[in-house]
Amino acid sequence: xxxxxxxxxxxxxxxxxxxxxxxxxxxxxxxxxxxxxxxxxxxxxxxxxxxxxxxxxxxxxxxxxxxxxxxxxxxxxxxxxxxxxxxxxxxxxxxxxxxxxxxxxxxxxxxxxxxxxxxxxxxxxxxxxxxxxxxxxxxxxxxxxxxxxxxxxxxxxxxxxxxxxxxxxxxxxxxxxxxxxxxxxxxxxxxxxxxxxxxxxxxxxxxxxxxxxxxxxxxxxxxxxxxxxxxxxxxxxxxxxxxxxxxxxxxxxxxxxxxxxxxxxxxxxxxxxxxxxxxxxxxxxxxxxxxxxxxxxxxxxxxxxxxxxxxxxxxxxxxxxxxxx
Amino acid sequence: xxxxxxxxxxxxxxxxxxxxxxxxxxxxxxxxxxxxxxxxxxxxxxxxxxxxxxxxxxxxxxxxxxxxxxxxxxxxxxxxxxxxxxxxxxxxxxxxxxxxxxxxxxxxxxxxxxxxxxxxxxxxxxxxxxxxxxxxxxxxxxxxxxxxxxxxxxxxxxxxxxxxxxxxxxxxxxxxxxxxxxxxxxxxxxxxxxxxxxxxxxxxxxxxxxxxxxxxxxxxxxxxxxxxxxxxxxxxxxxxxxxxxxxxxxxxxxxxxxxxxxxxxxxxxxxxxxxxxxxxxxxxxxxxxx
Numbered sequence: 001x002x003x004x005x006x007x008x009x010x011x012x013x014x015x016x017x018x019x020x021x022x023x024x025x026x027x028x029x030x031x032x033x034x035x036x037x038x039x040x041x042x043x044x045x046x047x048x049x050x051x052x053x054x055x056x057x058x059x060x061x062x063x064x065x066x067x068x069x070x071x072x073x074x075x076x077x078x079x080x081x082x083x084x085x086x087x088x089x090x091x092x093x094x095x096x097x098x099x100x101x102x103x104x105x106x107x108x109x110x111x112x113x114x115x116x117x118x119x120x121x122x123x124x125x126x127x128x129x130x131x132x133x134x135x136x137x138x139x140x141x142x143x144x145x146x147x148x149x150x151x152x153x154x155x156x157x158x159x160x161x162x163x164x165x166x167x168x169x170x171x172x173x174x175x176x177x178x179x180x181x182x183x184x185x186x187x188x189x190x191x192x193x194x195x196x197x198x199x200x201x202x203x204x205x206x207x208x209x210x211x212x213x214x215x216x217x218x219x220x221x222x223x224x225x226x227x228x229x230x231x232x233x234x235x236x237x238x239x240x241x242x243x244x245x246x247x248x249x250x251x252x253x254x255x256x257x258x259x260x261x262x263x264x265x266x267x268x269x270x271x272x273x274x275x276x277x278x279x280x281x282x283x284x285x286x287x288x289x290x291x292x293x294x295x296x297x298x299x300x301x302x303x304x305x306x307x308x309x310x311x312x313x314x315x316x317x318x319x320x321x322x323x324x325x
Numbered sequence: 326x327x328x329x330x331x332x333x334x335x336x337x338x339x340x341x342x343x344x345x346x347x348x349x350x351x352x353x354x355x356x357x358x359x360x361x362x363x364x365x366x367x368x369x370x371x372x373x374x375x376x377x378x379x380x381x382x383x384x385x386x387x388x389x390x391x392x393x394x395x396x397x398x399x400x401x402x403x404x405x406x407x408x409x410x411x412x413x414x415x416x417x418x419x420x421x422x423x424x425x426x427x428x429x430x431x432x433x434x435x436x437x438x439x440x441x442x443x444x445x446x447x448x449x450x451x452x453x454x455x456x457x458x459x460x461x462x463x464x465x466x467x468x469x470x471x472x473x474x475x476x477x478x479x480x481x482x483x484x485x486x487x488x489x490x491x492x493x494x495x496x497x498x499x500x501x502x503x504x505x506x507x508x509x510x511x512x513x514x515x516x517x518x519x520x521x522x523x524x525x526x527x528x529x530x531x532x533x534x535x536x537x538x539x540x541x542x543x544x545x546x547x548x549x550x551x552x553x554x555x556x557x558x559x560x561x562x563x564x565x566x567x568x569x570x571x572x573x574x575x576x577x578x579x580x581x582x583x584x585x586x587x588x589x590x591x592x593x594x595x596x597x598x599x600x601x602x603x604x605x606x607x608x609x610x611x612x613x614x615x
Binding site for chain 2: 114116125
């Protein structure tokens, strides 16, 4: 299959970077770019393929991150096991939120609002209960070893996040070619029509939320392993939700490589602005916001959709105009 | 422990805070009711208005209440231009695009503020900041009482405009039937922009009433934005009466929640209401369109 070959090539190319250089700057860049890819791809599963715009994906990110850090600090469990656990629990939170919202038929802006509200509720709860470390946060003790998922060099983290990104890519490729993926895209494009031909929109959207939650939870667990510190704002604050959705939208929703391209492009952009303007607070978020507005304004199909966009535009420019009024 | 006079003071406090919430929600519900979009930049716009009031006071020495005739038109102009110049242009007629554009705008505004004004929390001092008024056993800060009265006046003006003016009729027509309104010769883009402008003008008024008893920092809006959404959803999207009642209700819930559960956990009550209303009664208490 073409997608599998492309993914394999991607893994091979990116996976070999640590053999070519041991520069911390380069490896750090690759690691953070891949991390951004993972978040964007996780959002893409629900937002791009399912058409459900979540504005609170930090909910799943934070759940994964807190499970990862609390299971290690309080219970002393092995991080490789807790990684699976945090994905499972983020998926469960996804199932819970998805079941509630879709059972009551929330769509569009209402779904965006309810995810936002859930993330905020989790943030406030995390601030108020003792075992999350409340406002002080939780530190992950430093124990460098592979079995402890703390690597001496950045290369280990690069391979770890590459593995997670590959998982996300495989899920997305599966969505493109499987029956479930076809159902999901049918529900996105026209829910009533999909129902009429026998698709159950509730369960399809629910499972998409579960998948998306699991991938986002893995992102949270990875974050904790790298930065070894977590507080409620980092876990459930709006920043992560925004990063995930902007990456996917800039790259192109509902595509396999769009979120990868988008996240990478944004990451380069953020790095360049940081170098140009120094460490001014907020400047990279200003750039994020501008890019988001400009992309929606001029490239509604994302950077990855430029070719498609122009092709379509020349074909259907008249009918497009009619609709946009 | 259970003291009735504390409870009374708390409810009174909640009502006055809720009136300002209602003022913020009025703008949001107008924009929703007519444009059928959720303005995620509402909180950031409030932040802009608060900085406006702050600098008028600090730089030019203009009292916040006297800043009303400056802030309301200024915010109206900002809203009109934003809708006509950015949001309408970027929407391509799709709701989810508007969501994203307003989200993008809020990110830009908040971080520009962070860039220029740093994350410092600022407040202003006026002669009446610490003045209190006795109502029965409770003491209420004077600025809060003024804000309460102001919120009621603004709501009344807004209702009158919607009901008795040509603009109000045009707005209601567009809200009900966009294409029909266009055929009747109503300039729909203009009405959209007017709504957005009026929505932001409400924020300008809210900022003038709010600042004497409150503070401003770049992220101050995000604290209000979910509360405002809650009120709009609770009252029924597009309903002015709903926004007013919802605002007062949420103010009281927050105040009493804070009294019994502590400041931060008290907020959970608001979001619990929010999620419950979204799920169980998404049309809200007064679920009528404009």
